[in-house]
Amino acid sequence: MTTARRERPAETGTPIIEVRAISKIYAGGVEALNDISLEVPRGKLTTLLGPSGCGKTTLLKIIAGLIPATSGEVLVSGRPVTGPGPDRAFVFQDFALMPWASVLRNVAFGLELRGVSRSERDEVARRHIAEVGLAGFEDRHPHELSGGMRQRVGLARALAVDADVLLMDEPFSSVDEQTRRKFQEDMLGLLSAHGKTVLFVTHSIEEAVYLSDRIVLLSRRPSRVAQVIEPEIRRGDDPEAIRRHPAYLDTVETIWQGLKRYLD
Numbered sequence: 001m002t003t004a005r006r007e008r009p010a011e012t013g014t015p016i017i018e019v020r021a022i023s024k025i026y027a028g029g030v031e032a033l034n035d036i037s038l039e040v041p042r043g044k045l046t047t048l049l050g051p052s053g054c055g056k057t058t059l060l061k062i063i064a065g066l067i068p069a070t071s072g073e074v075l076v077s078g079r080p081v082t083g084p085g086p087d088r089a090f091v092f093q094d095f096a097l098m099p100w101a102s103v104l105r106n107v108a109f110g111l112e113l114r115g116v117s118r119s120e121r122d123e124v125a126r127r128h129i130a131e132v133g134l135a136g137f138e139d140r141h142p143h144e145l146s147g148g149m150r151q152r153v154g155l156a157r158a159l160a161v162d163a164d165v166l167l168m169d170e171p172f173s174s175v176d177e178q179t180r181r182k183f184q185e186d187m188l189g190l191l192s193a194h195g196k197t198v199l200f201v202t203h204s205i206e207e208a209v210y211l212s213d214r215i216v217l218l219s220r221r222p223s224r225v226a227q228v229i230e231p232e233i234r235r236g237d238d239p240e241a242i243r244r245h246p247a248y249l250d251t252v253e254t255i256w257q258g259l260k261r262y263l264d
């Protein structure tokens with residue numbers, strides 16, 4: 001009998017990102033991360049939650065391959081991260097849109113970098129622009145859009161490159177409360193329709209519990225994993241009902257108690 005290794009099936013829930021003992025000390029001596037290990041399950045939404053300045057953006061950038069870790073390694077689909085790759089798309093806090101380019105060009109930009117033909121990338125971009133509710137705005141420029149609309153452009157751009165993993169750094173922090181709620185609902189629907197894996201960063205407990213299958217609680221800097229919580233809320237139901245779910249309020253309270261401990 002042979003013991004040939006079989007490819008692991010790409011099932012929902014198997015880890016797609018493995019963070020192994022990552023530490024980061026910036027030049028100048030700021031110790032941002034201290035021995036972080038965590039797994040991000042495929043097809044789920046995992047949130048990094050922690051106080052401002054604890055190192056959330058640093059960890060996301062290391063996973064994206066935008067900056068190196070001081071020690072430790074990150075694997076994506078079993079392969080070590082050595083730089084940015086088409087399997088990961090970054091959605092920035094400040095949208096990071098090109099101000100001189102139209103919505104269409106911004107959304108198509110990742111495909112343009114990959115040398116996809118004009119007609120094909122415009123077709124793909126138009127589809128995703130419609131999907132995030134911006135049909136009709138293809139020719140506008142970022143300064144003509146509200147913050148919420150700009151964030152939708154950022155999401156459409158990430159969807160257009162069809163990366164397996166979306167790394168989202170506080171995407172709702174600069175939009176107002178109503179816009180945020182509407183976008184949270186829309187995003188949940190979209191991401192589950194596409195079967196994307198999302199690693200999401202926030203400092204809002206409510207946002208984390210509303211969106212996440214798994215919440216990784218980070219301590220104050222230098223950040224360590226304080227606790228991992230999986231809210232017992234079934235996704236795919238009415239998104240309106242999530243905030244009324246008893247487990248929603250329980251989890252918010254549990255996290256607050258946990259964070260308080262690590263804030264002292």
Ligand SMILES: Nc1ncnc2c1ncn2[C@@H]1O[C@H](COP(=O)(O)OP(=O)(O)O)[C@@H](O)[C@H]1O
Pocket residue numbers: 026027028030031032050051052053054055056057058059221
């Ligand atoms: N390029 C950098 N050089 C030096 N220190 C940095 C740099 N980027 C971030 N830091 C510091 O590292 C710590 C973590 O920052 P960051 O990852 O942005 O935290 P968060 O996203 O959780 O608010 C902070 O103290 C921040 O000032």
Ligand SMILES: [Mg+2]
Pocket residue numbers: 056057058169
């Ligand atoms: Mg940050």
